Amino acid sequence: MTNHNMSDLIEEYIKQLLEEEGLVEIRRTDMADQFQCVPSQINYVINTRFTVGQGYHVKSKRGGGGYIRIQKVELNHHGDLLSELEDWIDQKLSVKDSMAILQQLYKYDIITKREANLCLSLLSSDALKLLDKTTEEKTRACMMKRLFERLRYEEKE
Amino acid sequence: MTNHNMSDLIEEYIKQLLEEEGLVEIRRTDMADQFQCVPSQINYVINTRFTVGQGYHVKSKRGGGGYIRIQKVELNHHGDLLSELEDWIDQKLSVKDSMAILQQLYKYDIITKREANLCLSLLSSDALKLLDKTTEEKTRACMMKRLFERLRYEEKE
DNA sequence: TATAATAAAGGTCAAAGATAGTCAATGAAA
């Protein structure tokens, strides 16, 4: 009801466009002009209201002919399961735990065996061999979270 | 949606020609005239959008009767493609190049689109955000090589 | 004919221009 601040207005405006089109492409500067705010406020709105978790996919490009493209993505029905599994992931993640997680994902039919193996190859300590142990495990955790994010809207084939 | 600037237009135009012919031979000056841009912009487009990693082969000749020939390269079987692409991976690998590689793998039916996307999530700079730029790119190269190794193995099943 | 000049391509690179992103300080609201 009390949508009175600029960010809410911008959010609403974009969502309205999305309603019509399903995909919106804006130019940051133009939008900022339109709403008479600084350009970075557009980033703020996007970062707080159009996240992957909220079901949006954002892509942008800088330079001449730059743009920000916002798209609504369908979240699949694995959300709860993914959240639950994601809670397992700490700041650090060992190869062993990665395997366990991927195994669960497979067991719950969220990914295929082959996908699990491909992911595992990228998460292996061999793949991350340049890093010291601590960084390796932190990075692995980071990677796994990215994967989960992706899985929230990838449909299993 | 796609044509945001001159370079994109030129890219699209060339790709359209390639669609029809499979091989295109242009004269840099003519193309520049046609699009009313400086000749070196043609080089820019070619260098950023028609690289080996993206599946193109470019050959040119200077002097009278000079030309730029652009060809879509089609590789034969998987073993070769994997090796060839792997050769292309340096000590360092950017996100962009990773995308190009995964795209090729998809194009040649070695991985599915979904697999490519899952891998990309693990290779993203967001996933590797804890690392400094150099380590990030070295690690990405390392990861990609692990993936290739796995793909060689998977292929046999 | 052999060689030297000239013309006709294309190549390189770095600067300038055009966008978007980040971050931290400040302000406002709950």
Next chain:
DNA sequence: TTTCATTGACTATCTTTGACCTTTATTATA
């Protein structure tokens, strides 16, 4: 007080442009 919103200085990335360079073909000349 704590969280959310606003701002703007600084940064990163992509595109456009132009001056200068290299290669190749053609023409003029000894």
